[in-house]
Amino acid sequence: MQVNRNRIMDQLDRLASFSDVPAPAVTRVVFSPVDLAARAYIKGLCDGFTVREDAVGNTFIRWVGAEPELAAVGTGSHIDAIPHSGRYDGTVGVLGGLEAMQALRESGFHPRRSIELLMFTSEEPTRFGIGCLGSRLLCGSLSASAGDRLKDTTGATLNEVRSAAGFTGSLEQVRLQPGYYHAFAELHIEQGPLLEQRGVPLGVVTAIAAPASLRITIEGEGGHAGAVLMPGRRDAFLGAAEIALALEQAAKSSGSIDTVATTGICNIFPGAVNSIPSRVEMTVDARDIDLTRRDVMLAALSTACDKVKAARGLQIQIEVVNADAPAHCDPLVVDVLAESCGTWKFDRMVSRAYHDSLFLSRIAPTALLFIPCRGGVSHRPDENASPEDIVRGIDVLARALAKLAEVA
């Protein structure tokens, strides 16, 4: 079997061109025109495979096996990209999964179980505020009511946006039943520095960190920046600043390097140089591989908010957008990925980034295969994975899919 290096690198280059910002950055927000064009491009690469899309745009590209009645073996990832990010996050798992299927087919292999590439809708939280939207609906951890409840920044609901993009039908039908997949393996860049630092070309993921995201609204009192004296102020931004620093302190003092927290958005109102901030809308992203440690950090955040509220006379509202359990990858799928590495060195490791596999693992035996990314950089325009690492990851994925597809 031979992975076609030129083909996959050309396809990754072409896919990166579907972006709302100029290269090398990529912005491809779900259901945007460039996302729909990218989806069409990928569907055009699927000769000989069946293609179907569900009501939220999850796309299933199936290589029908000799025994189509058996549960399929799945692989896949996402193509949506956060603003001003890179070209490999998610796309390596979508185009790499397709390349794995094509390389196997060109080698004369014919699978017993069907092999299916799943391109998930909206892995990134950019548009609707919650990550893994498509895979949450697939595994039932998000109900169909999300269609009217989730809104984008323009106030349009998920149902309005997906319908305008051509994805109609009830979200109730999106859910897959356990047993739909015999096994699932996702290929993804590590989005961290460990593999490169250790000089190891492959990572077999054994667990995926537990992500939580929150929206915090802080209400104070606005006023003239010159006329209002300091003692009487109720400055919403200074409250936000103290909360952000308390969050950082809670992460740093957890006792584990696996605890991470980020304030990624902080919108100040009215946002004028000479006006005291009356309101702040900020987000929190809090993660740990250990659920208890993650929730201890969230409790510390809540305590900090109470203190700031009392000390500064502010109103503070905390909305938990999601607080998910970590995923432990399936030992058998982990072992098949490890065996498929052959003579190549690999590390067993945890994933600090979340992935659609976090939710697929709730309905199918799932594992994740990492390749290095340069400097551990991701979610930035200088995100980079080498052709050698990409080809090696696809080769290992293909061998694993072939093995899994032969199991009775």
Ligand code: HGY
């Ligand atoms: O944020 C994440 O972990 C993923 O890259 N969306």
Ligand code: MN
């Ligand atoms: Mn990402």
Ligand code: MN
């Ligand atoms: Mn990703």
